[in-house]
Amino acid sequence: MVANMTSKPAIIVVDDDPAVLQAIARDLRKQYGDRFRITRADSGAKALDVVQQLKLRGDTVALFLVDQRMPEMNGVEFLEQASEIFPAAKRALLTAYADTNAAIDSINKAQLDYYLLKPWDPPEEKLYPVLDDLIRDWQATFKPEFKGVKVISDRWSPNSHALRDFLARNQIPYRWLDIENNQEAQQLVTYAGENDNPCLPLVLLPDGEKLVKPTTAQLAQQVGMQTEAESPFYDLVIIGGGPAGLAAAVYGASEGLRTVMIEREAPGGQAGTSSRIENYLGFPVGLSGADLARRAVTQAKRFGVEILNPQEAKSIRLEENYRIITLSDGSEISCHALILSMGVAWRRLTVPGVEQFTGAGVYYGAAQTEAAACKDEEVYVVGGANSAGQAAMYFSKYARKVRMLVRGESLTKSMSQYLIDQIDSTDNIEVWPFHSVIEAQGNDKLETLLVKDSQTGEVKTLATNSLFIFIGATPSTEWLADLVERDQRGFVCTGPDIPEERAWPLERDRFLLETNIPGIFAVGDVRHGSVKRVASGVGEGSICVQFVHRHLANV
Structure with missing residues (x-):
């Protein structure tokens, strides 16, 4: 899951002598443990593994403090390799008196910042002043590493586009690294063990875990999004998370209805992809669709709305007073009142070549x-x-x-x-x-x-x-089959737009936004005859909750 967004920079200490390693780590924790993570290793090879994992997690190394005389890989050799991964980190060598010439020679070879003689007692005189100076120099130019999700791919990968669009629309911080033009991307693929046969897109999570060509559903689970309902029954189920659905969710939950909203892509719907909405009441300088979605989602969750995303409704069936929705993962949830607010999807351009290059230009x-x-x-x-x-x-x-x-x-x-x-x-x-x-x-x-x-x-x-x-839109309502009345283009009919021959089983009249099925309503762009504007969708979602209350009063 996305977490650990403020982890401490690391100080890496490496020494093959267990007693020395324990002593130096103890002294470092005493002086710097409140600001830095002290990480120790007893060989250069193990330390390099640690450094690579830190890089994959987006962590930062402030200082390498390394013993010179170690078997298999000496201190200078380690610093040469580690500095390629964290070139801004300061480099200090621990040496015995007999190794001072080697340390001096390595100042140019490994761009060494300092070397310290063993023993360093007392540290207040012989260790901390030197390291304080190095750390201050490092902090003066330090720029924190990005701690969100990283997506590594080439620009023309349809899978990568789908993942990046999903993350962006769900407002999950991420960074895209182009494998063709970005040296860091190539390094991260190597550190993740995918360089021999890179299978892109490669997604790196903040904890260093890697996902190779994940689906959006797999990615959603890893970043902590809710895809499963907490309860089998709700007072109100809303299918679709555009402005109309979000408004219904806010009003429903704020008025005491246990509410769940099911969204297959990202809250905000088609409006959420808009770069600027300038005619929405109350925002004289306009706002982006993403901003509107973020505000609405925050408001809905504050009132206790569950948002399942990405999740998709596949069918509806009726059992007495219950409306039962089957989801794409096979699970079911039931309710007394259901609001359809699926919005619309972009109409496809059917000319040669377009389908072939969708997601790749x-x-x-x-x-x-x-x-x-x-x-x-x-x-x-x-x-x-x-x-x-x-x-x-x-x-x-x-x-x-x-x-x-x-x-x-x-x-x-x-x-x-x-x-x-x-x-x-x-x-x-x-x-x-x-x-x-x-x-x-x-x-x-x-x-x-x-x-x-x-x-x-x-x-x-x-x-x-x-x-x-951007050539218009079509409703995604095929899954409703013959249960819910739709017009010839697939938009859901409500209120007076429903043909008279459709039977109505109740004594009360059909509500304005109610479909041919009692307790199933439609709002927003998916509804036949709706005004295709954000404000009207919000209005319909808000008004519909009053009809839901009146329906529930007679259930």
Whole structure:
């Protein structure tokens, strides 16, 4: 699990004499144990193993204090190898009087900072003043190592993109290291024992544990996310963690309902991928979708909402007054009231090559995950609605040029005016109306786009490594089968939108946001006829809880 975010820097002491090793470690703990972790080893080989594990965990070494005369690997030989792993660490050699010439010769060879003669008694005079000086020098330039999850891969790995997008959207601190351009990445692969046959992506956890090509579910378990319900029964189950689902969770739990929310990707839903929401009430300078999701999740958990993530509902069945949900891991939870708030997924672009390069240059959403990798490149954005505009504005901070490919004549039909004005005033964004992608080409990654101008019929060949697609959305409701009424496009029907021929078993009227099944409600983008805006989704989720209470009163 992600933890130990503030571990102490290490002082490594190495000596093959057990008595000397114990004595020096004792003196070091007495003086520095409150600020540093004192780690000892009785050989250079064992010490190197320790140093490599520290590197894998993202820990830091402040000082190496090493005996010179050791079998198999002497002190200078150890320092030469250890310094490649922690080049900023200070280096001091413990020597007997007879070894002083060797110590002096090693000052240049191993870039030795100091050598100390044995014995060092009393340490207050002969040991601490020297080490204090070295440690002060080290602290003056010390920059803490990143202590979160590390993902090592090449840029064009679809598996790596999925993991990085999952971590980013769930707001788990991580650092991506490009194996092709980053020397530290290559070192870490070696220290993890994967250099002979590297199987990427390689994920390193803060405790040094490695995961080779993990799934998002496996990664979620290792970083401490909850994927299993604590109880078999809840007053309210919410499927989907977008703004509507989060609002329902907050209001439901705050009003005393035992509530669980099931989210298959990340809280925030599609809105959570937005780089900037500028028309949400109460935030005059705007906020990112990630910020909104983080605030809502914090609020929901404060009221006791359980959030299962990543977890997916696979089917629903009815047994008397219970609605029973089967999850992707085969487990089941039941409830009296169920809210469907699955939102929508990006509609796929069905032209040759796009599917082949998805995750390797072609992306749906993913603005915040991939933007930094697009520095000084030419980026193409497909779509003309707000999501595409927000992404283009975000990419413009990194890319040399952002080109928006719009099938229609302009952005005015589907984009908010404030966003159109921002795009117009951004020098490195171009809008190409009447243009559509007709093919994506490349070898192991996207390299070329074929784009057609529908007015002239001209087909343009464009070199690029980055295509981001925002072309509308479709609901993921196939799993509801025939139980819940849906329209022809798969959106869930509620209230007066349900066909009259659908039987209604209760004496009371159907509530406004209730489906054809009593006690099953739908809110947000997944609902037929909903307004596709964050604020409206939040409103529907909030209002729906009142209908849930009224339903439960008669159960």
